[in-house]
Amino acid sequence: MAGVAEEFGRLYGYEPEGVWEAPGRVNLIGEHTDYNDGFVMPFALPHTAVAAFGRRTDTAVRAHSADLPGEPVVVADPAPGASAGWADYVASVVWALRDAGHAVGGVDVHLASTVPTGAGLSSSAALEVVVALALNDLFELGLERQQLASLCQRAENDYVGAPTGIMDQTASACCTAGHALFLDTRDLSQRQVPFDLASLGLRLLVVDTQVKHSHSEGEYGKRRAGCEAGAAELGVSALRDVPFASLPESLDRLSCDEIRGLVRHIVTENHRVERVISLLDAGDVRAIGPVLVEGHASLRDDFRVSCPELDLVVDSAVAAGALGARMTGGGFGGSAIVLVEEPSSDQVAKSVVEAFASHGLTEPRVFTAVPAAGARRVR
Ligand code: GLA
Numbered sequence: 400m401a402g403v404a405e406e407f408g409r410l411y412g413y414e415p416e417g418v419w420e421a422p423g424r425v426n427l428i429g430e431h432t433d434y435n436d437g438f439v440m441p442f443a444l445p446h447t448a449v450a451a452f453g454r455r456t457d458t459a460v461r462a463h464s465a466d467l468p469g470e471p472v473v474v475a476d477p478a479p480g481a482s483a484g485w486a487d488y489v490a491s492v493v494w495a496l497r498d499a500g501h502a503v504g505g506v507d508v509h510l511a512s513t514v515p516t517g518a519g520l521s522s523s524a525a526l527e528v529v530v531a532l533a534l535n536d537l538f539e540l541g542l543e544r545q546q547l548a549s550l551c552q553r554a555e556n557d558y559v560g561a562p563t564g565i566m567d568q569t570a571s572a573c574c575t576a577g578h579a580l581f582l583d584t585r586d587l588s589q590r591q592v593p594f595d596l597a598s599l600g601l602r603l604l605v606v607d608t609q610v611k612h613s614h615s616e617g618e619y620g621k622r623r624a625g626c627e628a629g630a631a632e633l634g635v636s637a638l639r640d641v642p643f644a645s646l647p648e649s650l651d652r653l654s655c656d657e658i659r660g661l662v663r664h665i666v667t668e669n670h671r672v673e674r675v676i677s678l679l680d681a682g683d684v685r686a687i688g689p690v691l692v693e694g695h696a697s698l699r700d701d702f703r704v705s706c707p708e709l710d711l712v713v714d715s716a717v718a719a720g721a722l723g724a725r726m727t728g729g730g731f732g733g734s735a736i737v738l739v740e741e742p743s744s745d746q747v748a749k750s751v752v753e754a755f756a757s758h759g760l761t762e763p764r765v766f767t768a769v770p771a772a773g774a775r776r777v778r
Contacts, residue, residue, distance in 0.1 A: 403465075404778065407451035407509040410463055410471060415451035415509070416537060421529035421774035422447045423514035423521045424570035425605055425727045425736055427579050427594070428687075428694055429672040431702060433564030434623050435630070435665045436585040436639035438672035441566055442594060442770035443574035444605075448512040448525035449777070452533045455505035460493050462486040465511035479558045488523050491558030492530040495550045501540050506533075515764070518607040519726075519733020523559075524567035527551035532572070532774045544773070545587055548572040562620050563729075574773040581676055585639055592679055594770050599684055601722075602744045603736055606751055607764040608708040610732040619729055622661065622702065629653060629662040638665040660701035667697055688723025688738050695725035695735075704730030711754055712737065712763065719743075719750035736768070 407415040422443040429439035455461070463471035464485060474483050477490035477497075489508055496503045510529065514522040531547040534540065542550075548568035555561050555568070565584050574580050578591040596603055630638050632653055641649050646666050653659045671690050678686045695713050699705035709726040712735040716724040724737040739747045748765045755763055 403449050403451045403509060403511050406465065406511075407453065407507070410509055411453060411461070411507045413453060415453045415507075417533065417776060418449060418451045418778045419529050419533040419536070419774065419776050420447040420449040421525045421532060421571045422574070422771055423525045424567060424574065425520060425603075425734065425768055426566065426570075427736070428668075428675045428691065428725075429566075430668060430694065430698055430725075430727070430730075431622060431626075431704065432639075432665055432668050432672070433566040433584045434562070435626050436637035437665060437669045439566045439582050439584060440579050440592070440672055440675065441570035441574065441582075442579040442768075443570060443576075443773050444514070444520060444768055445771040446512075446514040446520065446525075448510055448514060448522070448529045450508055450510035450529045450533060452537060453507045454537055455507060457505045459505040460486070460490050460508070461506075462489040462508045462510070465509070471507070471509075477558075479560075487559050488526040488554075489530050491554035492527050492551055493534065494558055495554040496531070496534055496540070499550060499553075501538070501542075503534050503538050503540070506537070515607055517611045517733070518609075519728030519730070520605070520607070521567040521571060521728070523555065524551065524571045527554055528568055528571040528774050532776070536776060544572040545569060545589075549587075561616065562623055570773075572774050574770065576772045577770050579679075579770060581672075585637070592676065594679065596684070597741075597769070600741045601684060602739050602741050603768045604739060604744060604748060605727075605734050605736055605766055605768045606712045606716075606748075607734045608712060608732060609761050609763060610706065610708050612706055612731040618704065618731060622704065625658055625661045626665060629658045632658065633662070638662060639669065641666050643667070643670040660703065664697045664702040668694060685722055688721070691723035691725040691736070691738060692717060698726055698730060706731055708732065708755075708760060708763075709735050711758065711760075712751055715751045715754035716747050719747045721747050
């Protein structure tokens, strides 16, 4: 993004040492599985957080965002509990690296992001990862990308205070253009799976509902705690260990319907990721459509993280001829993805927009997602 380095110079009175960028993501399939040691399959968006950095001689962090006019936010001593608003996403990564024993000094940062915020597209992970990658280069830490992603997750969990899994940060750090990333969140093994829809006459639309239901954060934690309770009742360390083939017997052993729904979603969702991988490996890309729709129903009915707006995207898109659709990300608002034949994509998008209008809802933002590159240094 032009101007980030220039703006840095204007703000801080010296030239930045470099500029880095890191993308947001959508998740193709594998939702809420990442804190159950399960499988996920995100890919990076072309939307990125771009940041210019310069090292300081002290240990403070000064951070400025193009979206927020005014003076940079100064965090003299990054530590959990010292809330500095959005700048926490910068300071928390500095803290996580230092806490892990890495020699990281103070920095000045100016950033600008094109990742929509509050849209379930991981704008915060993009911010964390761009900081981690820049610090890794500037202070010559020699860390691998997955290590950086794990430290960003630690920053988000222990500093920002959101009990999220490892998917978003790994996607931002490790995705490659033209591929979806198959990640086993237990051992963090990865495989880049070719996902070039254009060559097959297909498109993946992202529909940002522009709604964010306020209870989302607390509900995320409740789902996570419910999954852990289910694993404990079944005597396994994580729901990943419940085999799909024995799901009916496992469900019979659970204490209540709420936990039964959570367990059924996680076990069937891991199975859906495996089915999608097999279909993609076999070149049968159109056949993933119904698996996406099944995944949405499971998130809506069993895991209960959808909302009327997300359901409306899926129902109206499928009714208009989409091959498949599902909510993506944590839920309770944010975005859905829609798999369509290229020739009908405008018509499907129009039908979704019209459905929102006829329900008196704010017009959703629709764009085509092409798998983009992960985080990188740009100058
Ligand atoms: C959010 C979290 C991720 C993951 C998804 C749901 O995006 O940050 O770790 O749990 O929700 O799949």
